[in-house]
Amino acid sequence: MTAVALTALAVPAGAQDLLIRGGTIHTGVDGTPTADVVIARAGRIAYVGSAAGAPSTDGLEVIDLEGATLFPGFTDGHAHLDGIGWRELTLNLEGSTSVVDAMARLTAWAQDHPTGVIVGRGWIETRWPESVNGARFLTAADLDAAAPGRLVLLQRADGHAMVASSAALAALGIDETTAAPFGGEILKGPNGRLTGLFVDAAEQLLGPLMPQANPDATRAAYRAGFEVEARYGWTGVHFMSAPWGDIPLLEAMAEAGEAPLKIYNSVTPDGAQALFASGPRSVANGRIITRAVKYYADGALGSRGAALHAPYADAPGTTGLMQTTAVVQEPLYEQALRAGIQLATHAIGDRGNTEVSDWYAMALAAVPPSERPNGTDVRWRIEHAQILRPSDYHRFVDLPIIASMQPSHAIGDFHFAAARLGDDRLDGAYAWKSLVDLGVIVVGGSDAPVERGDPLIEFYAAVARRDLEGFQGPDWRPEEAVDRATALKMFTLWPAYASFREAELGTIEVGKRADFTAFSIDLMTVPAADIPGGRAVLTVVDGEVVYRAD
Missing domain, CATH: 3.10.310.70 (Diaminopimelate Epimerase; Chain A, domain 1)
Known part of the structure; x- marks a missing residue:
């Protein structure tokens, strides 16, 4: 709990020097989980600790939480x-x-x-x-x-x-x-x-x-998206299937001060070759980073497009739809390895997940670490990892693979998933805790606009595994709910890791970026049923207040 000099660090436009107090501060740091005060200077965290030990507060804007609870900035690990x-x-x-x-x-x-x-x-x-x-x-x-x-x-x-x-x-x-x-x-x-x-x-x-196709309408859509996400309390978004043609627009918006959140882009496949050639790109002090390509392996469970090993229980004539093949994907994955570009592949069905992990393993075996800019630290992801065979869990450990999962899918899907899959396949469905217990990094996201996109709904779904009416079917594997400390990591530290930024995001620690989310409730102590009834009251990105509730 010490102060740090920040004069050498780049100061983001709009950054304010802040003192935040007046409510519980959850740091996300093992060993020192709470604090009384946090100070941000020049867009970075300068002090975390007790009020009595704080350095001079001269020149700081004071934000009184008035009983609200502060967390590290929440990041939506998968949204559009x-x-x-x-x-x-x-x-x-x-x-x-x-x-x-x-x-x-x-x-x-x-x-x-x-x-x-x-x-x-x-x-x-x-x-x-x-x-x-x-x-x-x-x-x-x-x-x-x-x-x-x-x-x-x-x-x-x-x-x-x-x-x-x-x-x-x-x-x-x-x-x-x-x-x-x-x-x-x-x-x-x-x-x-x-x-x-x-x-x-x-x-x-x-x-x-x-x-x-209308550029003015597209810019208006992004402005609206930024406004919604800031109001929900997200400080960052892992933008999945970011249209390659929109990347210059997003970068221009960031340079013009129109991108209030941190955006980590996984682009559409039409941009793959250009990104492989250029390597990762970043603008506006890291406000927009483009470092990954998003591919689709299969479809969705609700429309019976998720690829399954065995036929759908309620449609025996189909096993879903694969969107690509090993012949197409594996060479692209090798290119990504050699270019230092991360992969994020959509896979929902158990067959889709098996196929993708096979393709990942083939590419990793074909390109030795010496030929990869990131060596062994590639941090490839499967987006959704929704229906798995328990016998395939080890693939996420062995390769390893980051599981990017959206808790609200479980509480929405359980009204039809049993009909689609049959009871036996629910053993590997939305298996957050099973993967976490094996040491897999599980990144939490919302998949908005597929789901509402509220971080409180996502957190609730992760810890309660019930729908918003409180219902939990007897077959819905309640043991896959996670504890609250794990859920916090799913939306803070683990998205930071999945975007190669755990050294500067994900916890409230001295020297990290001053990204904070405050909610009207304490997610770590409030009854689970009350979580969806809370709201974001403060969103701070790089020391800049981008949303404050009236």
Whole structure:
């Protein structure tokens, strides 16, 4: 608990010299878990400890927590920053309780927006009264009745399926003769006619009608995404599937002071070769770092695109959809090793996870550490690691692999996962504690906008393993919940490690960056049921207050 001179360190634009006190401060440091006071100077932590031992506070802005609780800055280890912003600017179908409710929202939106393409996201059919065992997806006929003649594209909450109106299909020239690309499916009804639903890679066929081509709208979406994330208390985001074409925009926003959070980019595969050639890139004192490529191995469980070793329990005719092959991926993984670029590969199903770990092992064996800029310290990740065979847990230890997991998926999915998987496969589902107990780094994230994106919901899901109504089914493996100290690491220190920044982020220690999140409740002591009812009250990034509750 000492002070440190910081005159030689670069001072981030907007940094303030701060004294924070007036509430419990959880440092995240083993051995000294709490403090009374933290002081930040020049964007770095200068003192952590008791009030009596603090150095001079002259010239400091004093922030009184007024009983709130301060933590190291929470980092969302897996989110889609662009999608979070677009959710704010387009039709939001989150929480729709039925087909009728979702279509009523579409009708109202169409009336309020009488021209242009209607784009929306957030529907999920698994608990709709019209959907038996999750079998009732939205259809073009639903959209046509709710918004006659309009071009409509509505993406499922998980992002792995999209329904299009008949007018949209006609505008794109898509009909029953259109072939689905590899890794995708165009659903047809018993009569052989298109239902309007496109799964996984087939969604690409609808891309020409999406709004991302408008640069002004894209910038507005990122501004909205930053605002939402700061308000939730996130100080950083691991931006998954960051569009390669948007990286210059994000960097320009950071240089212009328009990026209030730390963004760690895993870019879309179209940027892989350019990133392999350039190596990792960083701007604005590390505010935007681009160091990884995000690949997709399979689809999602809800739309039955997750690749399984055995057929789906509720759809015996399918084992899901692989999005790529070893022939394609393994050479790319070797290139990444030689370029010092991190890999983040989406794998949800047990087969998807087996395949990815096989490909990782092949590439690591083919490229000796002497030919890698990072030697043995590559920190490759599997995003989601959602359904595993327990016999495959060791792969995460042996290689090793970082498991990037989103706790809220478990509390949402357990209303349909047992039907999809059958009871036996739940033994390896959302197995956070089993992996942690083996020494695996488990990074917590939200996958927003697939989920709401609130860190308090994620923390609650990790420690309670119950849905937001407090329900926990008898088959839902409650032993996979983690303790609160582990959950804190999942959203602070372990995301820092997964982005190669544990030396400067993830705990409240002298010399580290002054990134803090304060919540109205103490996550370490409050009853678990009360966690989702809290709220962020302060978000500080590099010593700059980027959000303060009224």
